[in-house]
Structure formats: C-alpha cells, structure tokens
Amino acid sequence: MRAWFRGSAPKASAGSSPAASQTDLRAREIASMEDAMASTALIMNDDIDGAEEKLRKGDSAFHHLGLSICMFMRSILGFEKAYMVEASNRLYECETIAWNQMKKAQKEAGSSNGAEDKIYPPGSEYALVIADAQLMSAIIAVLHESLTEGLKGFYKLRKAFITLDGIMQSETAYLKRKGLHSDFSKENIESSSSSISGGHGSSNDTDDTDLEFVDADEGHSGTQTPLKYEGHLSKSTDTPEKRMSKLSINSNSASKPGGTNRPVSPPTRGGFKSGPDSEIFSNTVDSFTHSGVNMCYGSLLLLLSMVPPTFSRLLSIIGFTGDRERGINMLWQSSKFDNINGAVAGLMLLSYYNGLLSFADILPSEKDIRNGAVIGYPKARCSALIAQMRTRYPESGLWRFEEARVLSISRDLPGSLRLLKSNTKSKMRQVTALNNFEMALNTMFVHDYPEMRDNFIRCIELNDWSPSLYYYIAGCAELEIYRNAFHSEKKDETRIQLHKKKTNELLRKAPTVAGRKRFLAKPLPFEEFVSRKMQKWEDRSKELGIDLVDAIGVSPTEEVIYLWNGTKKMQASELEMSKKALAWDRLTAPKEAQTKIRSEIDEQAVRDVCRASVARSLGNFDEARELLDTVLAMDKLAFKGPTKDDYPLPGAHYEMAALAWNEVLNPELRKDVNEEDEEGWLREKVNECQSWLEKVAKWEAFVLDARIGMRVQTGLDTIRWYKREHK
Incomplete structure (x- = not known):
C-alpha cells in the first residue's frame, strides 16, 4: 500500500542522493533559524510589533518560538493577565510544532549514512526550543493566580531541566572526545536527571524501574521518544539534594584552601575558546544551541537559587535545588553571543544584579569581586555589558533603564533620575512602565514627595x-x-x-x-x-x-x-x-x-528597625545595634494579630546579621583585636552573621517573608561562598 500511494510522487533525479537532500534540509533549517533570530532580536530594540510582523511570515519552530517570546515579554514585563493567557497558548503551540520538527530531524538523520561526529544529537536545536517554551510556560504558570497552574508550572520546569541537562551532557561528551574542556561543560558533574526525578533507586539499579514523575502525553502528534537515554546515569549513594548540590559547570569550583573563584571566562585549553569566535561553535545551529542552553539552564538555576527559604525547602523535597554561581556563570557565557539568546541572558543578568541583588546587604567585598566572586555585584562588568547591549540595540530604552539602575546602586540617585526622565518614550509600553516605576522609587528615596506621588499614580495608568x-x-x-x-x-x-x-x-x-x-x-x-x-x-x-x-x-x-x-x-x-x-x-x-x-509595641518596633537601617547606612553601627537590641527584647506575642505589623522582629534579626557582616568586611571596625586573634575573630563574626540569618530562614510565616527572605537567601549564599573561599 505504501508503494502504491508513493506512485504519484515525482522520482528523484539521477544525480540526487540522501546526503544532498540532507544538506538542503540543513540549509533551509539554518536559513529559518537565522531569520527567526534576527526578527526576534527586534524585541530587544523596543520593536516588538516589528518582530511579530516579521515572525508571522515564517512557519518554523524557531519563528513560533520568536512569536512566543514576544508575547512572553509583553506579559512578564507588565505582569498583565490577558497577555499571560495568550502567551501560554502560543507556547503550547510552539512546543507541539517543535516536537514534530524534532522527530522529523531525528528520522532524517537516522536514514542518512553519514558518520559525522557532531556536538549535539540530531534534533537538539528543536529540543532546546521545547525546553525554552516549557521554561517560559512554567514562569507564567507560577505567576498565574491559580495554584493548579502553578503546580503544572513546576512540572514543566522539571521537564525543561532534564532536556537541558541532556543537551549539556552531549556537549561535554563531544569535547572529551576532542580532548578539549570548557569550564562551562559538565565534566566531573553527576547527572541531575536522577536528582530531579527523585533519585530513590538503590545504587545498584541498572534498569529504568523509577516510575516517579512519568511524563504524560501532552497532545504532541507522533510517538514520544526521548532525545537521548534519560535513565539512571549515575550510581551515587548520595541523597538527591546532595547530588544536586554538587552540580557545577566550573571544574575548578571545588573547595581549595585559600583559593578564589574566577568564573568570568573559561581558560583556553588545546586551542579551545568558549565564546562566539570559537571554532567549536562556528556552526549557526551549534551556536544557537550552545548559547540557548546556557541561557535557559542558567536562568533556571539562578531563579531556583533565589526562592525564599520557606519555599526552597518545599522545592528541595522534589529535588529542585538552585545553584546561583553556576547559573550566573552560564548566563555570562550565553551573553557573549550576538543573538537573541545572548540578549535575553544579558537581560537576566542585569535584572538580577540591578534588581534583586540591590535589595541585599550581605555580599562579598569589592576586593573579592575583583578576584572573581560571582555572587557579588560586579559594577564594571555590568556597565560593560550594558554598553555592549546598547551598541547592539541602540533604539532600546531597556538598556538605558538598566544604566540608570547602575547609577542608583552607585548612590547617584540624581544622576539616575536624570537618565530615567530622558527615557520615557519607549515604543514598548512595558518598558515605559518599568522606567516609570524605577523613577517613582528613586523620587521616594530622595524624598521628592510631589514627584513620588505623581509617578506612582502614573504607574496605575501604565500597568x-x-x-x-x-x-x-x-x-x-x-x-x-x-x-x-x-x-x-x-x-x-x-x-x-x-x-x-x-x-x-x-x-x-x-x-x-x-x-x-x-x-x-x-x-x-x-x-x-x-x-x-x-x-x-x-x-x-x-x-x-x-x-x-x-x-x-x-x-x-x-x-x-x-x-x-x-x-x-x-x-x-x-x-x-x-x-x-x-x-x-x-x-x-x-x-x-x-x-x-x-x-504600641509593633509601632515602636517598626520605627526602631527603620532607624537602625538608616543608622547602619550612615555608619553609626553602635547606634543601630542599640536600637535593634530594644526590638529583640520585645515580646513575640505583641506582634500577633490580624492588624499587627509582624515583620519587624525577623527584620531586626536580619539587620543584626548585616551589622555582623559589616564588621567582617571593614577592618577598621575590628576594635581591640590583635593580629594573632584576627582569624578567630573573623570566624566568630561570620558564624554570628550566619546564625542570625538562619533564625530568620526558620521563622514562622509572616506577611512579607518573601521580601525579607530574598535578602536572607542571598546572605546565606554569601556566607557559604565565604567559608569555602576563605578557609
């Protein structure tokens, strides 16, 4: 019957061959990918409408991914529900199309007789598109108003995690075969697939008997076959959490006495360069896959690492454990590439450094940052990244907005406000809304009350x-x-x-x-x-x-x-x-x-915690500690009640941790400490800081625990880093 139906098809020319048709297919795929990436990049130049118009002309998985990114950016920048619903629908459609094209690519590769050694298995670029779509779907689901949607989002995260992990293992295996090594590969890293799936099998398991989290069919056409084997890839007796904690893309990240972490650029080895000028990633498809995996995987690891302590404990039960240093390294690697993946990675980095990290106080010193401490705030590097992005996307207000945030972190609020006021006419309403909100915050910080009022009222109009x-x-x-x-x-x-x-x-x-x-x-x-x-x-x-x-x-x-x-x-x-x-x-x-x-006790506590924060910022540490001691002596029951302010007591504990950390970083504060005793004194202060943070991390739920929890989580990450690097 198959032969009968094929009878009407035109016969291949005598000169054609499977290899030639495979070459044509690859050329068409590369053309589609390049067109889609160039069109999607218009988003980063504040031309989201132009990007959508160009992307609608193509029907490849890459064009559908670009359209999905457009809607995702509209929804995530403005937190608007209508856009979130449409983005979810587009992402599901993108995922289905990419699945079908991945299966087709695998089939075409299987029918060819070529034995070319490739970095990634056939169809990996489409597997990346699927993972990308799943990751964006998960973020939207978690931000959605429904608990059910949120749970679906975590399921999507897990699927994306496993796919990305598999692609990275393929890259590592290829580099090993070539006798090369990259700090951004997964050499010496245990597979995270078994960690994500629960990892309850014994160390002697050799078959696929782990039935936890079996992926149900989601309506994709065709038979679902994994991109590569996803069974038990390691035989470790460690717990899932312990295995996850060992994951690192930096082979030099193991603890070294007195060592410093230098994650910025991987060392060349055997002539290998890890950036876009590398011969390894000169192929368009390989470059897209490498930069995309680093962007997606890095974003996922970074986001998971910033989850507040109360929620992170829940996620760790099912094997989700973030890795801030590894995630940041991967995002920096992706940002080197002049494509949409590199731009999104750059945006993620700047959002992290200029946004979330600006809330934190317990961070490495300037000296440690210059020596390569990833979890600190690298001002010079952020400024260089912004300059690079402004060169690539000169019409975008997004990068000028980030430049203004760098100024505010540098305590130049007037300079930041001048830049924000000159950046109010973006073609994207979402960028205008972000710019206005930052301007509203800065006018509050400089106590310009009329401008503060007007800017926050304008926020209501913009989003x-x-x-x-x-x-x-x-x-x-x-x-x-x-x-x-x-x-x-x-x-x-x-x-x-x-x-x-x-x-x-x-x-x-x-x-x-x-x-x-x-x-x-x-x-x-x-x-x-x-x-x-x-x-x-x-x-x-x-x-x-x-x-x-x-x-x-x-x-x-x-x-x-x-x-x-x-x-x-x-x-x-x-x-x-x-x-x-x-x-x-x-x-x-x-x-x-x-x-x-x-x-009123809680009223006094609110005032004293705020005053202590001001005193600490002015350098009046003794005054700050005296105010906090007053709050810490208060009865915990005085903060109980439906209208009581319940955050000052955990806030006071956090402030005490910040004061202890100030003493670690500032030698002039080490009063009456002999040089011989300094090492022990420092160890004592670091432990004191950690003790205060851990008390807040274990605090019962309170209204603003997520906001204070982000500062606490960053502080705990810093303490872990410090103890590892300053042994």
Whole structure:
C-alpha cells in the first residue's frame, strides 16, 4: 500500500542522493533559524510589533518560538493577565510544532549514512526550543493566580531541566572526545536527571524501574521518544539534594584552601575558546544551541537559587535545588553571543544584579569581586555589558533603564533620575512602565514627595500589576506633604486641609482595588500588607476618635523605603532626611492620641528597625545595634494579630546579621583585636552573621517573608561562598 500511494510522487533525479537532500534540509533549517533570530532580536530594540510582523511570515519552530517570546515579554514585563493567557497558548503551540520538527530531524538523520561526529544529537536545536517554551510556560504558570497552574508550572520546569541537562551532557561528551574542556561543560558533574526525578533507586539499579514523575502525553502528534537515554546515569549513594548540590559547570569550583573563584571566562585549553569566535561553535545551529542552553539552564538555576527559604525547602523535597554561581556563570557565557539568546541572558543578568541583588546587604567585598566572586555585584562588568547591549540595540530604552539602575546602586540617585526622565518614550509600553516605576522609587528615596506621588499614580495608568500598592504609596507621599504643611512655621490652613483630603482619598482607594492580583491562589504579599495597614489605621481612628490621616504613626514612606532597601542607595544627606521623617514629632494627632500611638509595641518596633537601617547606612553601627537590641527584647506575642505589623522582629534579626557582616568586611571596625586573634575573630563574626540569618530562614510565616527572605537567601549564599573561599 505504501508503494502504491508513493506512485504519484515525482522520482528523484539521477544525480540526487540522501546526503544532498540532507544538506538542503540543513540549509533551509539554518536559513529559518537565522531569520527567526534576527526578527526576534527586534524585541530587544523596543520593536516588538516589528518582530511579530516579521515572525508571522515564517512557519518554523524557531519563528513560533520568536512569536512566543514576544508575547512572553509583553506579559512578564507588565505582569498583565490577558497577555499571560495568550502567551501560554502560543507556547503550547510552539512546543507541539517543535516536537514534530524534532522527530522529523531525528528520522532524517537516522536514514542518512553519514558518520559525522557532531556536538549535539540530531534534533537538539528543536529540543532546546521545547525546553525554552516549557521554561517560559512554567514562569507564567507560577505567576498565574491559580495554584493548579502553578503546580503544572513546576512540572514543566522539571521537564525543561532534564532536556537541558541532556543537551549539556552531549556537549561535554563531544569535547572529551576532542580532548578539549570548557569550564562551562559538565565534566566531573553527576547527572541531575536522577536528582530531579527523585533519585530513590538503590545504587545498584541498572534498569529504568523509577516510575516517579512519568511524563504524560501532552497532545504532541507522533510517538514520544526521548532525545537521548534519560535513565539512571549515575550510581551515587548520595541523597538527591546532595547530588544536586554538587552540580557545577566550573571544574575548578571545588573547595581549595585559600583559593578564589574566577568564573568570568573559561581558560583556553588545546586551542579551545568558549565564546562566539570559537571554532567549536562556528556552526549557526551549534551556536544557537550552545548559547540557548546556557541561557535557559542558567536562568533556571539562578531563579531556583533565589526562592525564599520557606519555599526552597518545599522545592528541595522534589529535588529542585538552585545553584546561583553556576547559573550566573552560564548566563555570562550565553551573553557573549550576538543573538537573541545572548540578549535575553544579558537581560537576566542585569535584572538580577540591578534588581534583586540591590535589595541585599550581605555580599562579598569589592576586593573579592575583583578576584572573581560571582555572587557579588560586579559594577564594571555590568556597565560593560550594558554598553555592549546598547551598541547592539541602540533604539532600546531597556538598556538605558538598566544604566540608570547602575547609577542608583552607585548612590547617584540624581544622576539616575536624570537618565530615567530622558527615557520615557519607549515604543514598548512595558518598558515605559518599568522606567516609570524605577523613577517613582528613586523620587521616594530622595524624598521628592510631589514627584513620588505623581509617578506612582502614573504607574496605575501604565500597568495593572498592583494598583492597590500604587495608590497606597501615592497616599504615603501625600501624607508627608500634609505633615510638612501641618508642621510648617507659616500655617496655611487651606493647604493643610487640601493635602489632608488628598491623602485620605488615595489611602482609602488602596484597599478597594486590592486582591485583583494573586500569586498561587494567594493575595500578593504587599497588597495584604496594605490591607492590614489600612485596617489598623481605621481601627485606631475609631478608637481614638480622630481622622484616619491623623491616626497614622511611623512614617509609612520610610517603612516602604526600608522594605525596598532604599537606604542602600542614599547619600548621607538623604539618609539624614529619613532620620528626620522618622521622628515622633512628625505625628499630627492630638497629644493624648500620640501617646497611645507611641505606646504600641509593633509601632515602636517598626520605627526602631527603620532607624537602625538608616543608622547602619550612615555608619553609626553602635547606634543601630542599640536600637535593634530594644526590638529583640520585645515580646513575640505583641506582634500577633490580624492588624499587627509582624515583620519587624525577623527584620531586626536580619539587620543584626548585616551589622555582623559589616564588621567582617571593614577592618577598621575590628576594635581591640590583635593580629594573632584576627582569624578567630573573623570566624566568630561570620558564624554570628550566619546564625542570625538562619533564625530568620526558620521563622514562622509572616506577611512579607518573601521580601525579607530574598535578602536572607542571598546572605546565606554569601556566607557559604565565604567559608569555602576563605578557609
């Protein structure tokens, strides 16, 4: 029957051969890949509409991936639900198409007689597309409002992890056959496949009897066959968590007495270069695969490493353990390539360094960073990466936005604001929204209350991530303007009442729009924080018989500054302004009511933790410790209740850890320490810092545990690194 149906097909010409047809197929694939990558790269130049228009003209898996990335970027930059739903649909379609094209590529390769030694198995580029789609799907699912979708997301993460791991093992095997080695390969690394699948088999297992996490069919056409063998690739008796913790792409990352970690560029060996100018990755498909695997795998490892302690313990049960250093190394490797993978890797790095890492205080010293400490903040390297990306994508406001964030981390808030104000006209609304939010934060840090208010109100117009938070912080700005008018030497009653009315309107609006956004079926932590705050002030207002605006105690603006770690970005003059804003005499309630407000334990604790953070940033460490000792002596039960502020006590523990770390980094603080005792003293301080952090990591759930937890997780990573490198 097969021969009968083939009868009408045109016969191959006498000169044709399987090798020739395979060459033509490869040429078409490379052309499609190059076209799709060039079109997708327009996203990084703020031309997402142009990218979509060009990508719709192609029908390859690479074009579908590009279209999916367009929608993913729209959804992730703006956190908008409508875009998330469409992105999920596109990603599923992309995954299906890539699956079919992967099977076709494997079949075509199997029918050819060529014995060419290739880096990756046939169809690996399509397997990468599948993993890429799964990774983006997982991120969207976790950000979705449904717990069920979130669980599906973790399942997708696992599948992507295994695929990426398999591709990297193929690369490592190829380099070994050629007598080459790259620090970014997986030489000497145990397979993570068994870790991800639970790893409960005994060390003598030689068959595929592990039935945990069996991948169910997801509607792909054709028979599902793994890209390569995914059984028990190692016979280790270690636990899954221990095996996962040993994963490293840097063969030199084992502990070495007095050694330093130098991850920036892998050493050449046997003439091998790991960058885009390498002969190994000169082929377009190989270059795409190598840069893509490093980007995807690195992003996954980095994201998992930043999960707050309470959630990371849950993930470790099923074998998900991040590796911050390894993930960062892989992203830097990918960023060397001038393609969409390199651009996304660069964006991930800058988002990590200028965003999440800007919240952290416990980081390696400048000297350690110069010596190659990956987990620190490499300012010079970030600036060089931004310059490189601005050269590649000169029309994009995204890289100017990142440049402004570098300035703010350098405590140049005025310079950062100037750059942000000149960067408000991006063709992508999502980039404009990011730029405006950063501008709103910076105006808060410099205490420009009118600009702070206007910028946060503009955030409501630009995106719908959390209108409740935007209204709340705008109301906090208006409150400071009201307090300034109230305490002015020249009283203007009309102005006082005007700002009091505006404060009331903005703050009361906040809880009415709360709850629209959810994370894994739960309210956003900051929206829950806002709702509790408003209820606290409402209850106090009724109890004391005063207006809601006058029932507010400690400056809520300074509280938000603390929660965003704005003190880390302030100069001394700005910190002094924070100090004044935290004074009790800023309250506007009658004297008797003020006395009652000031007597509340959690109110005192909020104020003292904020003041301690300011004192630490000013270098007044003894003052900071004295304030924190007061908070630590408070009764834990005083923070229990539906409207109580429950974060100051764990926040005080974190601040104590930061103070201990300051003493480790600053020799001038080592009072009365002899040179002979210095090593023991340093060890004691590092252990003290770790002890405070571990207490916070084990703390019971509180409203803002994820925000403080990110700082704690980074601190613990730093301590682990320090103990390994400074033995």
